[in-house]
Amino acid sequence: MVLKPKETHVAYRCPDCGTAVYGLVGDFIPASGMLRLKCPCGKSRMQIIPSPDREKIRFDVPCLFCRQDHHFSVSRNVVFGDRLFLLNCPYTNMDVGFLGPREEVDRAVAEQEKELAKLAGAFGVKRLRDLSPEESEEILPDAQVHDVIRFIVKEMEADGEITCPCGSGTYETGMTENGILVYCPVCGASHLFPANSVSDAERFLHCERLELTNPRKSPWKEGGQTP
Numbered sequence: 565m566v567l568k569p570k571e572t573h574v575a576y577r578c579p580d581c582g583t584a585v586y587g588l589v590g591d592f593i594p595a596s597g598m599l600r601l602k603c604p605c606g607k608s609r610m611q612i613i614p615s616p617d618r619e620k621i622r623f624d625v626p627c628l629f630c631r632q633d634h635h636f637s638v639s640r641n642v643v644f645g646d647r648l649f650l651l652n653c654p655y656t657n658m659d660v661g662f663l664g665p666r667e668e669v670d671r672a673v674a675e676q677e678k679e680l681a682k683l684a685g686a687f688g689v690k691r692l693r694d695l696s697p698e699e700s701e702e703i704l705p706d707a708q709v710h711d712v713i714r715f716i717v718k719e720m721e722a723d724g725e726i727t728c729p730c731g732s733g734t735y736e737t738g739m740t741e742n743g744i745l746v747y748c749p750v751c752g753a754s755h756l757f758p759a760n761s762v763s764d765a766e767r768f769l770h771c772e773r774l775e776l777t778n779p780r781k782s783p784w785k786e787g788g789q790t791p
């Protein structure tokens with residue numbers, strides 16, 4: 565059986581400068597070593613480390629939101645499969661790593677760019693890097709709390725218990741310094757839960773209806789351009 569040399573494109577977004585950093589990973593990463601993909605700004609890098617039995621490959625990916633690495637162990641077959649594979653931040657569910665054929669990686673990176681611009685708009689920040697606090701561990705709401713709230717929001721959304729001025733019916737959650745923001749990606753109306761503990765999340769469990777307020781005129785507008 566003749567095996568074709570395999571390779572896959574990988575990308576991540578530098579938490580410091582926001583650049584999408586690309587690399588090519590071959591099947592023959594030295595068993596002992598690791599590959600390092602560095603951002604040209606020098607402030608971040610993704611590490612790619614094969615497991616000793618070479619069945620899996622570990623990706624240490626810098627996260628734009630958490631300001632720390634997330635670790636993903638991905639089966640070799642998936643890494644070198646011919647499909648796009650996304651590595652998600654476990655706290656915010658945003659994609660932090662992209663694997664697959666170059667065109668698909670490009671497309672996913674470009675889509676994320678738009679998504680991030682929306683998020684920046686929703687949180688009222690000018691630059692992407694302002695989305696993540698410097699000292700993430702101390703400031704970010706507990707991931708478990710976020711998961712609970714995200715789950716409840718999805719349930720409430722399904723039951724039509726969340727309303728906003730535009731009535732879009734689809735809502736998102738995101739973490740901010742001050743808690744968890746539930747917002748409408750269409751009109752930008754939002755509600756902030758100062759959620760830093762499980763008891764905060766439990767309080768939210770008893771919330772029956774949620775009315776999002778204060779829509780932004782054009783939440784996604786940056787630099788005065790109309791989308």
Ligand SMILES: [Zn+2]
Binds near residue numbers: 581583603605606607
């Ligand atoms: Zn950079």
Ligand SMILES: [Zn+2]
Binds near residue numbers: 628630631634655
């Ligand atoms: Zn993260």
Ligand SMILES: [Zn+2]
Binds near residue numbers: 730732748749753
């Ligand atoms: Zn809305």
